[in-house]
Amino acid sequence: MALVISDLSKYVIVIFMAIYTLEAFLSFAIRSRGYLEGLYYRQIICMFIIHFVSFAAICLETSDLSYIVFYGFQQILLFAAIALNRAIYPNVNKLLLNNMSMLLAIGFVILTRLDYEKSIRQVTYAAISLVLCLFIPLAVNRFQDIIPRFGWVYGAVGIVMLAGVLLLGVATNGSKISYTILGYTFQPSEFVKILYVFFIAGMLYKSSNFKQVLLASLIAGLHVIILVVSRDLGSALILFIVYVAMIFIATNNHFYLIASLLAGAIGGIMASRYFSHVQVRIQAWRDPFSYIDGTGYQITQSLFAIGTGGWFGMGLYQGDPTAIPYVEDDFVFSAIAEEMGVLFSGLLVLLCLSCFICMIYVCLKLKHQFYRLVSAGLAVTYIFQIFLTIGGGTRLIPLTGVTLPLVSYGGSSVLTTLIMFSIVQGIYAIEAEEGERRIARRRKKLQRRREKEYFETEEGEEA
Amino acid sequence: MYIFVILMLVCVIHEFYFMRYESETVINNSYNPRQTILASRNIRGSILSADGEALAQTVKSKEDGSEKRIYPYANLFSHVVGFSTKGKTGVENIGNMQLLNSHSSLGSKISNELSSEKNIGDNVVTTLNVAVQKEAYLALGAYDGAIIVTEPDTGKIIAMVSKPDFDPNEIVDIWDDLVDNTESSVLLNRATQGLYPPGSTFKIVTSLAYYRQNAADVSRYSFNCNGSFTYEGNRINCYHGSSHGSEDFKKSFAKSCNSSFANIGVSLDLAGLNSTCEDLLFNQDFKLDYTVANGKYVLGTNADSYDVMQTSIGQGKTQITPMQLNMITCAVANKGNCMKPMVVDHVESYEGNLVKQYNPETYAELMTEDEAAFLTDLMTEVVKTGTATRLQNDNYTAAGKTGSAEYNGNKADSHAWFTGFAPAEDPQVCVTIIVEGAGSGGEYAVPIAKRIFDAYFASVD
Numbered sequence: 001m002a003l004v005i006s007d008l009s010k011y012v013i014v015i016f017m018a019i020y021t022l023e024a025f026l027s028f029a030i031r032s033r034g035y036l037e038g039l040y041y042r043q044i045i046c047m048f049i050i051h052f053v054s055f056a057a058i059c060l061e062t063s064d065l066s067y068i069v070f071y072g073f074q075q076i077l078l079f080a081a082i083a084l085n086r087a088i089y090p091n092v093n094k095l096l097l098n099n100m101s102m103l104l105a106i107g108f109v110i111l112t113r114l115d116y117e118k119s120i121r122q123v124t125y126a127a128i129s130l131v132l133c134l135f136i137p138l139a140v141n142r143f144q145d146i147i148p149r150f151g152w153v154y155g156a157v158g159i160v161m162l163a164g165v166l167l168l169g170v171a172t173n174g175s176k177i178s179y180t181i182l183g184y185t186f187q188p189s190e191f192v193k194i195l196y197v198f199f200i201a202g203m204l205y206k207s208s209n210f211k212q213v214l215l216a217s218l219i220a221g222l223h224v225i226i227l228v229v230s231r232d233l234g235s236a237l238i239l240f241i242v243y244v245a246m247i248f249i250a251t252n253n254h255f256y257l258i259a260s261l262l263a264g265a266i267g268g269i270m271a272s273r274y275f276s277h278v279q280v281r282i283q284a285w286r287d288p289f290s291y292i293d294g295t296g297y298q299i300t301q302s303l304f305a306i307g308t309g310g311w312f313g314m315g316l317y318q319g320d321p322t323a324i325p326y327v328e329d330d331f332v333f334s335a336i337a338e339e340m341g342v343l344f345s346g347l348l349v350l351l352c353l354s355c356f357i358c359m360i361y362v363c364l365k366l367k368h369q370f371y372r373l374v375s376a377g378l379a380v381t382y383i384f385q386i387f388l389t390i391g392g393g394t395r396l397i398p399l400t401g402v403t404l405p406l407v408s409y410g411g412s413s414v415l416t417t418l419i420m421f422s423i424v425q426g427i428y429a430i431e432a433e434e435g436e437r438r439i440a441r442r443r444k445k446l447q448r449r450r451e452k453e454y455f456e457t458e459e460g461e462e463a
Numbered sequence: 464m465y466i467f468v469i470l471m472l473v474c475v476i477h478e479f480y481f482m483r484y485e486s487e488t489v490i491n492n493s494y495n496p497r498q499t500i501l502a503s504r505n506i507r508g509s510i511l512s513a514d515g516e517a518l519a520q521t522v523k524s525k526e527d528g529s530e531k532r533i534y535p536y537a538n539l540f541s542h543v544v545g546f547s548t549k550g551k552t553g554v555e556n557i558g559n560m561q562l563l564n565s566h567s568s569l570g571s572k573i574s575n576e577l578s579s580e581k582n583i584g585d586n587v588v589t590t591l592n593v594a595v596q597k598e599a600y601l602a603l604g605a606y607d608g609a610i611i612v613t614e615p616d617t618g619k620i621i622a623m624v625s626k627p628d629f630d631p632n633e634i635v636d637i638w639d640d641l642v643d644n645t646e647s648s649v650l651l652n653r654a655t656q657g658l659y660p661p662g663s664t665f666k667i668v669t670s671l672a673y674y675r676q677n678a679a680d681v682s683r684y685s686f687n688c689n690g691s692f693t694y695e696g697n698r699i700n701c702y703h704g705s706s707h708g709s710e711d712f713k714k715s716f717a718k719s720c721n722s723s724f725a726n727i728g729v730s731l732d733l734a735g736l737n738s739t740c741e742d743l744l745f746n747q748d749f750k751l752d753y754t755v756a757n758g759k760y761v762l763g764t765n766a767d768s769y770d771v772m773q774t775s776i777g778q779g780k781t782q783i784t785p786m787q788l789n790m791i792t793c794a795v796a797n798k799g800n801c802m803k804p805m806v807v808d809h810v811e812s813y814e815g816n817l818v819k820q821y822n823p824e825t826y827a828e829l830m831t832e833d834e835a836a837f838l839t840d841l842m843t844e845v846v847k848t849g850t851a852t853r854l855q856n857d858n859y860t861a862a863g864k865t866g867s868a869e870y871n872g873n874k875a876d877s878h879a880w881f882t883g884f885a886p887a888e889d890p891q892v893c894v895t896i897i898v899e900g901a902g903s904g905g906e907y908a909v910p911i912a913k914r915i916f917d918a919y920f921a922s923v924d
Contacts, residue, residue, distance in 0.1 A: 004573050245464075292494050304495040306478070307486030308560075314497075323496045342482045346475045353471045360464055376464075383467045387474060396477045 006315035091432035107407035125411035140426025151202020197377030205370035234400030285398035305338035313341030328409035501563035508584030558587035590619035598918035609653035618802030662868025665777030692722035717849025728775025789895035794829035796890035865904030881908035
């Protein structure tokens with residue numbers, strides 16, 4: 001019976017995912033507040049149906065009742081995250097909030113299926129992170145005038161953290177990327193991404209003259225070089241692209257854009273010439289089936305997973321996603337495609353895209369240059385990481401070994417991404433205040449003009 | 464910023480493209496562990512002929528419930544259908560994932576689940592015709608060699624025989640013997656992987672190259688054959704030294720006159736011959752369901768005249784598989800358009816519901832319609848007055864080309880070739896035959912072609 005249920009459940013899941021994603025994009029076009037409110041509630045219902053049906057399939061398949069308790073906890077956690085954020089922050093972007101919860105829910109489902117132990121840890125990390133992040137929009141809003149002043153500090157802390165990990169860190173899978181403190185493994189490059197965005201914004205928000213751009217470039221370059229030496233190529237690439245995007249937004253100067261892309265291309269060619277670990281990845285990308293026993297193993301297993309799953313997937317527990325090495329971290333997308341379907345995974349990409357649009361949208365409306373740059377930088381950090389992990393897993397580009405934010409396993413990754421989302425929510429609050437001030441100013445102006453006109457006409461009559 | 468939106472959309476499109484067009488070949492890989500999962504969940508489906516007869520099926524033993532793969536026709540389909548233990552070959556390999564998957568109805572899945580039975584995998588329905596396959600198999604007799612029968616307008620493979628053969632029912636028992644015995648190469652599918660000298664069938668290629676270079680003058684070509692042709696001190700003899708007298712281009716082709724074709728060969732621009740060979744799929748990887756060995760054409764543009772003469776009559780170092788020759792012949796029969804050879808027509812659930820239909824598709828445009836008509840005319844003459852007169856009959860006109868490919872450098876040993884199609888005016892079936900070490904194509908391969916054409920037309924009536 002379990003097989004039949006999980007067979008049916010995958011169709012239910014993809015239908016509600018399609019509705020959810022469609023509504024996400026509809027919300028960009030709709031102005032009516034009342035309609036939008038309803039839309040966001042419908043999304044929450046879709047989310048909970050997907051979560052419920054997935055866990056129903058998991059429980060039936062494993063015949064293990066402890067999953068029900070686990071499900072209950074997740075359900076409460078997600079519900080609390082949505083309700084509390086809505087209650088505390090009336091100006092919260094509800095779509096971004098929904099998307100955040102949806103991505104977490106999808107991550108919980110697939111991680112529970114892949115590795116129960118790890119999923120328990122993941123839910124715990126997420127719970128702690130969500131509590132911490134409840135205060136972030138508040139902090140951003142309260143200290144909005146102080147935060148931009150510490151550009152150099154963010155840069156320096158970032159460099160120290162990265163250099164520290166290079167010197168002291170432990171190598172996992174050939175990359176030196178984590179510290180272990182008190183038994184907790186901690187991956188600083190995740191947090192440095194945020195500091196880095198704040199650093200560049202801090203350097204450029206007042207003035208984006210050549211001197212500031214040059215200084216920002218030097219420190220940014222140092223970040224990237226340390227990461228390349230630590231063999232964390234994915235993060236290095238992300239930071240580079242974020243740098244290019246932020247410089248361009250700050251200066252609107254095409255020369256900087258072309259020059260930095262050119263420098264990046266030269267760097268890339270040098271890296272592929274002198275670093276054997278870069279060459280290995282390019283080779284495995286070009287012709288994975290010739291190296292199927294060795295370097296091509298991961299990517300071919302990922303392709304097998306996606307291809308065998310088909311449009312609607314094999315159903316939860318019906319595939320073999322654990323055949324892919326590091327599936328919970330770097331290949332969670334392929335596991336989703338295998339068991340929940342290629343269609344579902346495609347919708348997931350669009351869902352991530354709608355998060356990006358939310359982040360960019362606030363950047364477009366905002367006046368405050370620092371927060372404009374921060375929101376753009378965070379948006380690019382987020383979306384480019386998704387491009388790397390999904391493009392890598394489907395052999396569009398070589399593998400870089402980065403996680404799918406909020407979905408992949410990893411405490412540092414979840415915490416960092418939640419902080420990013422919360423900062424954007426804080427920026428939304430700033431934007432809302434800006435908006436209110438603007439409206440107030442306009443009202444005042446209007447009133448003054450009316451008064452003036454009134455007096456003038458009175459004077460005229462008297463004369 | 465739009466660039467990132469575009470990047471994401473590219474990701475989705477790329478993934479869907481992979482799913483739609485590439486995944487099928489990718490996942491059918493022995494490194495894919497999901498095949499084992501499917502095999503433990505579903506009973507491997509059957510392979511059926513075009514009219515629904517089982518060519519391979521899995522039966523469950525009543526006593527211990529173990530599964531056994533049965534091939535009802537034993538040796539008859541040994542290479543084309545293949546086997547699924549000891550690795551997978553033939554249709555067992557091409558349709559492996561489909562056979563392992565089950566699209567049986569939800570009702571039957573539920574009842575199987577309740578009685579903890581396995582689901583029944585999907586059936587792969589091939590394009591193969593049992594009657595034609597049988598006729599081809601019998602006609603080849605005790606000789607080693609290969610036969611391919613296809614439909615030129617669809618690329619459907621009607622029959623494919625390779626000998627020596629084996630009984631796939633006993634593959635586990637005979638495996639060690641077959642692998643140890645490296646000389647007989649029983650497991651090799653000669654139809655797709657056997658590389659042979661093309662012999663006089665290569666005159667199709669030489670003629671096409673000549674026509675491309677001298678289209679206007681071809682009707683004025685004349686040659687006087689006295690049994691041999693000498694050029695720059697090198698001599699080419701006609702088959703059995705027979706002299707063909709005065710002949711035009713058509714007669715040279717019909718009589719398969721080596722002297723005349725050596726004469727044609729030395730007049731050719733070698734770069735043109737080279738590019739014609741490339742057009743006709745020499746020196747290229749085949750992207751087909753079956754593994755097809757690459758045909759080899761190695762004549763350089765500054766080759767000496769002896770090599771040129773040898774090559775233009777199909778001796779020399781040129782090598783071709785029966786499959787490639789069949790594809791060239793199909794292109795002639797189908798206005799220059801070579802269809803992709805296909806062996807799986809559709810996949811259906813064991814209850815008969817369609818799962819996937821495979822449609823004929825063009826593999827490559829090998830020549831123009833005009834060039835195809837020119838070659839058809841030459842090949843029709845071969846049956847009318849040339850080396851394949853044994854194909855004449857009242858029911859249909861055939862067209863084709865014979866060949867007697869010498870090997871070992873010993874003039875006495877030759878493989879008998881025939882490749883051709885019928886009816887010449889509206890080609891429906893295309894046959895390529897090689898009989899190893901038999902003798903001349905006209906004597907040994909043409910009668911086989913006649914039997915196959917007859918069997919094909921009898922089966923479609």
